Amino acid sequence: MADSQSLRLVFCTAGVHDHITEYVAKRLQQEGYDAISPSMLNFLGTLDCGVNYGSEIARRLNVSRQMVAKTVKELCRVGYLEQVQAKGKQKQIVFTASGEALMSRVRHLLVQLDEVLCKRLGEATLNETLSTLEAIQALLSPEL
Numbered sequence: 001m002a003d004s005q006s007l008r009l010v011f012c013t014a015g016v017h018d019h020i021t022e023y024v025a026k027r028l029q030q031e032g033y034d035a036i037s038p039s040m041l042n043f044l045g046t047l048d049c050g051v052n053y054g055s056e057i058a059r060r061l062n063v064s065r066q067m068v069a070k071t072v073k074e075l076c077r078v079g080y081l082e083q084v085q086a087k088g089k090q091k092q093i094v095f096t097a098s099g100e101a102l103m104s105r106v107r108h109l110l111v112q113l114d115e116v117l118c119k120r121l122g123e124a125t126l127n128e129t130l131s132t133l134e135a136i137q138a139l140l141s142p143e144l
Contacts, residue, residue, distance in 0.1 A: 009136070024109050033102060035078040043071050044080065044103060052093040075099070 021038040028036045046060055054072065058065045072093055075081040080099035083091040095103065117126050 013133070020110075020113065023113065024106055027109050028102070028105065031105070033105075036102070040071075040075065040080075041106065044075070044099070045106075047081075047093070047095070049095070049100075053090050054093065055090065057093070 018038070021041050025036050025038045025041055028041075043061075046057065054065050054068045057072075058068045061068070072081055072083065076083060079096055080102055081093055082096050083093055086092045114126075121129075
């Protein structure tokens with residue numbers, strides 16, 4: 001059986017993503033954001049700061065519109081998103097003030113995590129790792 005560097009890359013990057021999301025969710029829960037889960041953070045992280053539409057979100061995440069509707073409904077219930085009637089059938093999905101505050105806090109926690117990573121790994125190592133991952137991502141564009 002051949003060892004695949006690509007498979008290791010998939011597992012390692014997925015693991016890093018999961019650990020960072022779990023870390024941020026746990027810190028937010030400790031700060032009183034009880035309703036936040038890693039999956040909610042993943043969903044919120046894909047939204048644009050302005051107006052979003054369910055069909056666009058579903059396409060971006062490669063999930064059904066029903067799944068998006070269910071998640072949006074829950075995030076509206078806890079006060080991070082709201083749906084606003086627009087022209088036609090689609091509703092606009094926007095962050096509430098609470099949702100914007102939450103995402104601001106997420107960015108702050110990620111900056112704190114950057115500081116820890118730079119201290120432990122070194123800023124040059126972290127930047128080199130990021131550059132390498134960005135180069136791999138560019139190589140794996142749809143044209144490949």
